[in-house]
Each structure stands twice: as C-alpha cells, then as structure tokens.
Amino acid sequence: MASHDFLENDRERSEYQNFTFCICILNCFTMSQKFFSQKRVKLIVTLAVCGLLIFFNPKGFFTPVRWVFSRVSYPFQKTFYLLSGEIRSGADFLGSISELKNENKNLIKENDRLSFEITLLKDEKNENEKLRDQLKLAPREKFQLEASFVIGQDLQRSESWLLIDKGANAGIKTGMPVIVSDGILVGKISEVYSNTAKVILLTDSGSVINAVDVETEAKGVIQGEYGLGTIFDLVAQTDIINKDDTIATSGLGGDFPRGLLIGKVQDTRLTADKLFQQAIVLPRVKYSKLDVVFVIKN
Amino acid sequence: MPKNILICFLIFFAVLLQVSFFPNIVPGHFFPDLALIIILFWTIENGFEETWKWAVLAGLLVDLANFWSVGTNVFSFVFTAYVINSFAKRFLVTQTVFRFLILAAFIILGTVINGILVILAAKIANKETLDFGPLFFNADIFFKIFCNLGTFLLIYAPLMKLKKISRTLDSRLKSFA
Numbered sequence: 264m265a266s267h268d269f270l271e272n273d274r275e276r277s278e279y280q281n282f283t284f285c286i287c288i289l290n291c292f293t294m295s296q297k298f299f300s301q302k303r304v305k306l307i308v309t310l311a312v313c314g315l316l317i318f319f320n321p322k323g324f325f326t327p328v329r330w331v332f333s334r335v336s337y338p339f340q341k342t343f344y345l346l347s348g349e350i351r352s353g354a355d356f357l358g359s360i361s362e363l364k365n366e367n368k369n370l371i372k373e374n375d376r377l378s379f380e381i382t383l384l385k386d387e388k389n390e391n392e393k394l395r396d397q398l399k400l401a402p403r404e405k406f407q408l409e410a411s412f413v414i415g416q417d418l419q420r421s422e423s424w425l426l427i428d429k430g431a432n433a434g435i436k437t438g439m440p441v442i443v444s445d446g447i448l449v450g451k452i453s454e455v456y457s458n459t460a461k462v463i464l465l466t467d468s469g470s471v472i473n474a475v476d477v478e479t480e481a482k483g484v485i486q487g488e489y490g491l492g493t494i495f496d497l498v499a500q501t502d503i504i505n506k507d508d509t510i511a512t513s514g515l516g517g518d519f520p521r522g523l524l525i526g527k528v529q530d531t532r533l534t535a536d537k538l539f540q541q542a543i544v545l546p547r548v549k550y551s552k553l554d555v556v557f558v559i560k561n
Numbered sequence: 562m563p564k565n566i567l568i569c570f571l572i573f574f575a576v577l578l579q580v581s582f583f584p585n586i587v588p589g590h591f592f593p594d595l596a597l598i599i600i601l602f603w604t605i606e607n608g609f610e611e612t613w614k615w616a617v618l619a620g621l622l623v624d625l626a627n628f629w630s631v632g633t634n635v636f637s638f639v640f641t642a643y644v645i646n647s648f649a650k651r652f653l654v655t656q657t658v659f660r661f662l663i664l665a666a667f668i669i670l671g672t673v674i675n676g677i678l679v680i681l682a683a684k685i686a687n688k689e690t691l692d693f694g695p696l697f698f699n700a701d702i703f704f705k706i707f708c709n710l711g712t713f714l715l716i717y718a719p720l721m722k723l724k725k726i727s728r729t730l731d732s733r734l735k736s737f738a
Contacts, residue, residue, distance in 0.1 A: 302643075305613055309639045313620075316632030317686045325631045332625045339574070340581040347585035354586075415581045417627055424628060426580075454628070461628055551584070 333430075333456040337414075340459075341428050344414040348554055375444040378547065382509050382524050385477050406520070407561040408442075409433055413553050414459070423464040423487065425450070427556060430458045440519045440559045447547045448472075448512060448523040449556055460558075464550055465493050465525065474525055475513035479503045482513055485525055485544060493526065495542040496534070504531050504542045520559065564727045568603075568615055571723070575599055576622040591704040593712035594675065596623055600638055601645055601671040602713075602720050605664060609646035616642045630686035637678035641671050661717070665710060672709045676702035 355364065411433075415426030429435050439452045441462045450470065454461040463470055470487040474495060481502035486494050495510055508528040514521030526544040534541055575595040583592030596619040604612040620635030627634075645667050652663055 302609055306609075306639065306643050309613065309617060310636060313632040313636035313639070313682075317630055317636060317682050325625070328631075329625055329628075332622070336573075336577055336626065339577050343577055343581040344585060347582045351586050415626070416584045417580070 329454075330456050333459045337428070337458045340414045340426065341412065344412070372444065375447060375547065378509075379444070379446045379524050382477050382511050383522055385509065406442075406557075406559045408557040409435065409560055410555060410557055411460075412555060416551070416553075423467040423550070424453070425462040425464065425550070425553065425556070427460050427462055427558070428458065429558065430456045430460045432457055434560055435460045435558055436560075438518060440523065442523060442557050442559060443548055443553060443555070446523050448519065448525050449548065449550070449553070451518070452558065462556070465546060466550070472519060472525075473513045473515040474510050476502075476504055476528070477509040477511050478505065479508060481540075482515070483539075485510065493544045493546060495528065495544050496539065498540040498542070500538070500540060502540065504528055504540055506530065508542075510542075510544050564730045567723075567727065567730070569618070571599065572596060572615060572619045573622060576619065576626050579623070580626045587708070591701070591708045593708045594672065594705065595712060595716075597638065597641070597671065597675055598668060598709055598713050598716065599720070600642055601668055602664070602717075604642040604646050605649045605667055606724060609643050612642055612646075613639055629683065633679060633682040633686060636682050637675045640678060641675045644674055645671050664717075665713060668709055668713045669706050672706050673702055676705055 409429055411427040411429035413425050414428045417424055425441075427441075435452055435455050437452055437455055441449045441451060443449055448465065450462045450464040450467070451472075452460050453463040465472065465485060465487055467487040470485075472485045473482070474485040475482050476495070476498075479502065481498050481504050483495050483498035483502075486496050488494055495504065498504055506528055510525045510528060512519040512521060512523040512525065524547055526546045529543045529545045531540060531542045533539070579592065579595050583595070587593075600612065600616050600619050603615060616638040617635050620633075620638035621631065623629070623634040623638075624631045648670070649667060
C-alpha cells in the first residue's frame, strides 16, 4: 500500500505530490546554498577561469599586459638586479683574496678569447678559401653589437631565459643572436618589449640551433635540455664526434652567423632509435653569472 | 584604500625581488617564493575571503614577470590559499603557544601544494604528457621548502609589523568614517 493511499481523490493526491516535490526542491536549494558559499563560488570561478586560460594558453592575448608590466617594472628590475650583483660581488670579494679574484677574472676572459680564436683557426684550417672568406664575417668587430645588462633570469625550469635591459627602442628584434665575450653564443631574442627583451638560452627546451663539430665537420643541431644543459643531436652515424671537440654554430639556415662558439663535447651516445648520434655539450659560460651580454643586430 | 595600496606595492616588489634580486644572489637557483609566502601569511591571518584577490594579483604578476602562461600561478596561489585557510581554521584558532611553529608548517604545506600545482599547470599549458612521479618526488620542491622556510623566518617579524600597520590604518579610516 502506497504512503499516500489515504488521500481520497486525485486532486488531493496531486496536491500532495506537488507539496513533496516543493519540499525536495527546497532541501536541494538549502544544501546547495551551504555548498556554494560565497567563498567556494569565488574559488570555483577563479579556478575555472584560470583552468581555461592554462588549457587554451592564448599567448598573444596578454602581450599588451606584458608590455605595460615590463614598462612599469623595468626601472625596479634593473635596480634590483644591479644591487644584487653588487651584493654578490661583495660576497665574492670577502670570500677570496681580491688579487686572485681579479687575476682569475682576467684569465677566464683570456681563456674565452683564446678558445674562440682556436675555434676560428681550426675552422679556417679545414675550410677552403671561399669558406674562409665567409668566416671573416664572424669576428666580433664585423658585428653590430648592442651591449645590454641582464636584469632578470630564470634558469631552473623548462623555459630558461634572461631578461635584458634593451628592447624595441634600441632596435632589438626577435630572433637576433645573443653573445658574450668574444663570440660565445648564449641564446636568441624571443620576445621584445619597449625597453626590455627576453633571451631564450641554449639550454631552453625549445631552443634548436644548427651547429658543427669544428674538428671533424660533423653537422647537427644543438638542443636545450630543460635548463640542464645542451645536446648536439641529429648527427649522422657516419660522422665522427670525439670527446672535447669544440662545437660552434654552422651558419646553416641563416639564423646565426657561422663560427659562434657553443661549447665542448662532454660525452657521446646513440639515440634511442639508433639512427643518429648525440653528444652532451658543456656550455662555455655559466648563465647564472652573466651581467652583460651583446645582441648581434646585423 | 591606503591598506590596499600598501599590499599592492608589497606584492609588486615581492614579485620583482623574486625575479630580479634573489636569482642573482642565491646559489643553486633555489630562490624563495616571496610572493607566495606573503599570500600564505596573509591568508592565515585574515582568511581566504579577504586574501583571494591578492592571491589573484600576486599570481598574475608572477606569471607576467616569469613569462609563464597567464593563469598558472593564479591557479596555484588561489588554490593553495584556500587549502591553507581551511587547515588554519582548524588548527590555529586554539593555538597560541605553538602558533609560530604551526605557521611554519603551513608554509611548508603551501610550498609543496604550490610546487606541485605549478608543475602540473605548466605541463598542461605546454601540452606535455602528465607524469605524476616527478610531481611528488621532486628535488626542486624539497629545496624550495628549506628556502621558503628560511625566508619566512627572516620576514616573519616585518610581516607582523606590517599587519599592525594595516590594522592601524583600518581603525583610523573607521574613526574618520
């Protein structure tokens, strides 16, 4: 026997059903009101909007916001970076004897210069007259360089970048190579703002550059490994790569001039599919210690 | 209003310090998440209702300054603030003796949650395959905990001072009204 059989006619029965339905709706409403408190609504809405932004990742959409942010933050970032550089220098100074430090600094500079010269000389020796003429474009004095300070960095994540204090106002454009000392490649410009620019480092996971083994002429590409280092990849099985070989830009593709030093081969191996050879390349510079870099504008 | 401006400036400079100051002086790239620490502290002290807008602002500024996909840090900051607020309500109300230690424990918890969420969100944004192993057994998060905890110890007193200043500003405004 149903619970509402005591009701005498259809009209009463229907009214009873409507009443119970209303009670149910009211209960649900009260429960949902408890669950959807103002705090939870704020949380859910914010997370949903962020979730959509993350998933669809509209990179260009926020470019104007980044422009404004870079304009506002630029003077502060520069001040903070220079200040922290001073603090670091002070700490270094206290940690070592000043003469030794200066001597070491000069020796590192000299070493970098000599390494680059050796790279060029070895390359010149292996190339014919025509290629040597091309190589003459590589020396630093032939480049139109824009010196700039590093004002921000993030080297630990998959995107390894530096922020420099020169941007569109100084003629910087996307894709321009960035070097230090006497032609040691650091990365390339990836985003340009009015007074600042983002430099994607060689160690960035998205960085791919045509390169050559200066000693053996083996050609391949230098790829970043999530901020950890660089890999000389896609080298044909027939080519030779040796430990301590010097890797430089090959100039193929026209994005980078030929002969910019990248680093030294640390170890070699075959790819997982055994079609190509790979080599772990140790970069010539410590990116975390960079203060001044040069953008090649021509 | 003056209190809001004060917090805005605080968050803005915390983000800039995070990007342009700490990376240059802290060895090993494990620099502290100053903005996160401030947001967590503020959440514990004032509750999620009052802090969520600052969590959104801080996340947005971190995303812009670090060239992350916009939304990544907003998502992690807001969610972390919500979780920490829920725990803070349960554990911190009756505690006065071990208050500082509990705050430090919340900073650790917040760092872990934020670290995991940021990696997860970045992987989704970059359309990378999700591998949950490195999320939970990540050396970076482990070092971040020490870094953030150390920074929290250093800035605890100034933050308490700031809290008092903001309360004074509030009471003065109320007296004017």
